[in-house]
Amino acid sequence: MLVPAPLIDGLPWTGWAVVVVVALVVGFSKTALGGLGMIAAALMALVVPAKDSTGAVLLLLLTGDLVAIRAYRRHADFRAIGRLLAPVLCGVALGALFLTFVSDDVMRRTVGAILLALLVLNLWRDHLRTDTRLATLGYGGLAGFTTMVANAGGPPMSLYLLASRYEKWRFLGTTAWFFFTVNVIKLPVAVGVGIVGLDTVGLWAVLAPLVLVGAWVGRRVVGHVDQQLFERLVTVMVALAALDLLLL
Numbered sequence: 001m002l003v004p005a006p007l008i009d010g011l012p013w014t015g016w017a018v019v020v021v022v023a024l025v026v027g028f029s030k031t032a033l034g035g036l037g038m039i040a041a042a043l044m045a046l047v048v049p050a051k052d053s054t055g056a057v058l059l060l061l062l063t064g065d066l067v068a069i070r071a072y073r074r075h076a077d078f079r080a081i082g083r084l085l086a087p088v089l090c091g092v093a094l095g096a097l098f099l100t101f102v103s104d105d106v107m108r109r110t111v112g113a114i115l116l117a118l119l120v121l122n123l124w125r126d127h128l129r130t131d132t133r134l135a136t137l138g139y140g141g142l143a144g145f146t147t148m149v150a151n152a153g154g155p156p157m158s159l160y161l162l163a164s165r166y167e168k169w170r171f172l173g174t175t176a177w178f179f180f181t182v183n184v185i186k187l188p189v190a191v192g193v194g195i196v197g198l199d200t201v202g203l204w205a206v207l208a209p210l211v212l213v214g215a216w217v218g219r220r221v222v223g224h225v226d227q228q229l230f231e232r233l234v235t236v237m238v239a240l241a242a243l244d245l246l247l248l
Contacts, residue, residue, distance in 0.1 A: 061183055093144075135163075
């Protein structure tokens with residue numbers, strides 16, 4: 001199903017149906033359930049070549065990030081974000097090194113195994129202390145590592161905030177600003193290595209309004225989800241992301 005460049009001219013109607021869903025899901029994930037972002041990335045890779053897919057999804061995510069930080073700007077924990085940035089950058093560097101030595105299959109399965117391990121650990125979150133420097137380094141480093149090798153930084157971050165007992169709005173505000181910062185850092189690198197180019201910008205320009213629609217829907221849905229259900233849904237999204245990586 002891979003389509004040749006230019007992306008807009010080459011997409012069949014079935015491909016357009018998929019990328020429309022991707023854009024809506026990206027927007028929804030940014031204002032409601034972050035774990036859906038990985039599902040969107042997997043869908044995009046089905047109809048767009050891997051390189052272009054990664055770049056296009058990054059631009060869509062940044063669009064959703066802007067909506068999310070506007071919506072939840074008053075709820076972010078900037079001190080937590082500041083503490084996490086250094087270990088995240090270290091994790092990104094380790095991820096880049098890891099990519100030079102392993103195959104795509106090993107990479108995906110490694111990240112999937114890490115996410116499953118974190119899920120198991122999260123079952124005992126009542127006994128975990130995430131206010132320690134070690135926990136911050138561990139979760140932050142894993143978020144950086146996984147976002148670099150598989151665009152999967154959301155699940156470690158989600159589990160860290162759940163274990164820290166963040167209520168729904170604080171969770172959404174903190175993740176919004178955190179991933180906006182991370183994606184802005186990644187953007188010039190993506191441009192430099194050719195992941196983001198004229199074709200991906202063209203596809204983004206067409207799909208960006210749909211990201212806004214998805215974000216609008218997500219904002220209204222999440223307001224009707226209570227805290228316990230929200231935490232369960234986030235956990236399910238992390239589990240699906242892990243299984244997707246292990247079984248892909």
